[in-house]
Amino acid sequence: MAPDLLEASKERRVKELPALQDAKMRKVVTRLPPEPSGYPHIGHAYAGYINWYYARKYRGRLILRFEDTNPRNVQKEYYEAFKKGYQWMEIDWDEELKVSDDMPYFYEKARELLERQEAYFCTCQADVIKEGRRAGTPCPHRQDIGDKNVAIWDKIIDGKYKEREIVCRLRVDMNHPNAVMRDPNIFRIIDYPHPFQGTQYRLWPTYDFANALEDHRNGISHILRSNEFASRDELQAYIRDLFQLPQPLIQEWSRFTIEGSPVSKRKIRPLIKSGFISGWNDIRLTTLAALRRRGIIPEAIREMTREVGLSVAQPVLDWSVLLGINRRLVDPIANRYYAVTQPSLVEISNAKPHTAKIPFHPDFKDRGTRTITIKDSVYIDGQDANRLKNGDIFRLKHGYNIQVQRKTKKAIYCSYAGDDLDQAEFRIQWVIDDSIPMELRYPDVLFIKGELNSSSLRKVEGIAEHAIREVKPGTIIQLERKGFGFIDGNGEKVNINMTE
RNA sequence: GCCCUGAUAGUGUAGCCAGGUCAAUCAUCAUGGGCUUUCGCCCCGUGGACCCGGGUUCGAAUCCCGGUCAGGGCACCA
Incomplete structure (x- = not known):
């Protein structure tokens, strides 16, 4: 059901999310993009609900997409945990897929970029690359070496090079004001078995590369995500432009x-x-x-x-x-029960036997009652017991009134004090010895x-x-x-x- | 160090783009009262905020400049 219909029956004013920019009925496609590397938390629920909300509001589609391109991070049980979490939130999706299933597609695109000299391999160590980015200076590997990069790609797949010995970088601009654009890494070697792909791949795409292409491949119309990715928008748009792909709309909010x-x-x-x-x-x-x-x-x-x-x-x-x-x-769904902590024994002299019929919910009598018979003693909460003074008349809720005669360490001795609700100074819950x-x-x-x-x-x-x-x-x-x-x-x- | 965001009651948020109707919205919270066989829910009332300094203007929460503070990014994480 669409969110606005869902809320229509309540009189209470409900706040709705604002209209989505450039959203046309039946044309909105959004996504749930968890990395299955842990358990879903309230932040996932928040982002997930927003994506679900707009997909349903515009009668569009919602895609559950597991972002599992780092085999070292992901585990099978977390895929399931996310599905359960979204289900609990009543977030339903129209299609489910794993980014790791699209590896052949990423490989094809990567080879194309290598052929077009838009990407190159770099054997600098991570800290050298980092320094180069900071300084805005290119490394020697950046120079055009013709089609040799494609050959390196094949060598890596054949098992040459170890992890961290080489990365594939996009040739963008080492002086770009946005440091994300300074020849970002788009592939690296990870020799670690993937829960679904096994060991068939060792060159894995980085987040930006996989995401930019995947969002297009999935037909995402609106990318709705938290703004920790804001500085990557430019790069992801650049990657899509390299392949002349249309740009989805991006709407971001702060991490919650x-x-x-x-x-x-x-x-x-x-x-x-x-x-x-x-x-x-x-x-x-x-x-x-x-x-x-x-x-x-x-x-x-x-x-x-x-x-x-x-x-x-x-x-x-x-x-x-x-x-x-x-x-x-x-409040309306929770049935009521009596319980006491630090139980304090109350002995009632000349008690009249009383069978209390206590409703499970004060506003919904049709939920029925339970019956409890008060004999000559009950237990009340220690906190209530401390407040009682000799002579106080109070009511055992749904029972009758009793008056405090004397308090000892062992018990509070009370006597029956009538049924008049108005005579009781306060009403407290109680339990019996069963x-x-x-x-x-x-x-x-x-x-x-x-x-x-x-x-x-x-x-x-x-x-x-x-x-x-x-x-x-x-x-x-x-x-x-x-x-x-x-x-x-x-x-x-x-x-x-x-x-x- | 550089780049990008943001700043409204205790907390969250609307308003800002298109300046006046803002003595600033709503939720949560606090507080007073009503209802209630709960200290829950519900109902009525009350309280509390435009980061700072300049500028533009008849008029600034809103536009401009300069600060301050906070968050994110500059990963072979996503």
């Missing part, structure tokens, strides 16, 4: 981050290694797997994306923006001002009402007066990841 929650593998991997976080789906991270396990729903990420829009500033979102949207969206043990995990930001936050994960033990047994892992619930959470495991003990 959430305060205190890094996305880079460089920063996260050591934290996993040291055991500080449990893995790539640790609830403090912003991988899609982590967000799911924290109780964030895809629509919240989509709405957040629309709010941020195609900004070219440097958005560093506070968690509150995502969490606030999520809370609103999750309740089951639970662990709540409260996530916080991983870094505060660049420093690792040692208390970024708080675990609290407690007990939850028996009915929570029936809730399947993966369900988002609300623990009344505690917040929303995600049932992460439901065995002997129920584990709940609190959303905030």
Whole structure:
């Protein structure tokens, strides 16, 4: 369904993404271009949603394209992880392909450039090339050596030269103001088995070369991506011009981050290694797997994306923006349960037996109720217990009122105090002795001002009402007066990841 | 060092190209109240911002110049 139709039924004003430049109905083709070298995170979801949004808005096509031309980076499991991630985001695509399947095409184009003297082989070391770029000076390999470059190409394929001994460079302009244009490398040797291509190739194209041609080959009409690639636009356009290919429209935005929650593998991997976080789906991270396990729903990420829009500033979102949207969206879907931490025993004298029928959701009575019978004792939350003073009348929510007689270390002794709702000063949730043990995990930001936050994960033990047994892992619930959470495991003990 | 972007409430964002209707939008947040057998949701109200300095103009968030700060690029990563 198109995004605008999808939102039409809600009364609430929803922010939409702006119209796409030069977009004609049924002519828009966009892409999801992940490198399968890690797990998808919120940045991928953000970019993916934008590409999906415009493809659907204009009834065009969306292509899932795995950018897997560096065999050393990519792994099979990540291809699947990305597909699962996009599916979770409800981003569907019309075609799926791998850039590595187009190697024969890149080879053909590369040979053509060598023949046309538009490219050459260079045996300078990486640091020499780098220095030449900085200084704007050409190296000796740049001079025209006729068709010898084509012969070198064949030699490399035959196994001559080792990795890092030689690269293929485009002959552009060593004095170009944009340093990307100073004879960029377009092919290099990587002797490493590719998960799908095996060892049949050792000359692999660089990002710019593969991307420039691939975008054309896929019929991409609009390249929508983050602006870390901005300075490569010129080069990619140049490469397409070399083959007289049409230029797609490019729209870029700034890379998107959430305060205190890094996305880079460089920063996260050591934290996993040291055991500080449990893995790539640790609830403090912003991988899609982590967000799911924290109780964030895809629509919240989509709405957040629309709010941020195609900004070219440097958005560093506070968690509150995502969490606030999520809370609103999750409220109607999350059934309510009672649970207490630091359980405090409440003994009720002259209690009348009472069977409470508690609705699973206050706004949707059709979801039914569970029944709990109060006998002569219940457990309440330690925090509530601390607040109670002798003489206080409070209500066991959906039960009846009780009055505090005296507090001891062992228990709070109360007496039945009627049914009048108005007489109770406050209402609290409670559980009885058939309740089951639970662990709540409260996530916080991983870094505060660049420093690792040692208390970024708080675990609290407690007990939850028996009915929570029936809730399947993966369900988002609300623990009344505690917040929303995600049932992460439901065995002997129920584990709940609190959303905030 | 060089090149390219950007800067609007605590956070994000609209407005800037085509100067006035901007006493600056919306979301999130904070706060007061209402509703509610939750400290959730919902409803009503309130609070908070145009990076700095010059210039052009009757008039500048918007145009020009100069700073400052931030991000990206100058990879045999993408």
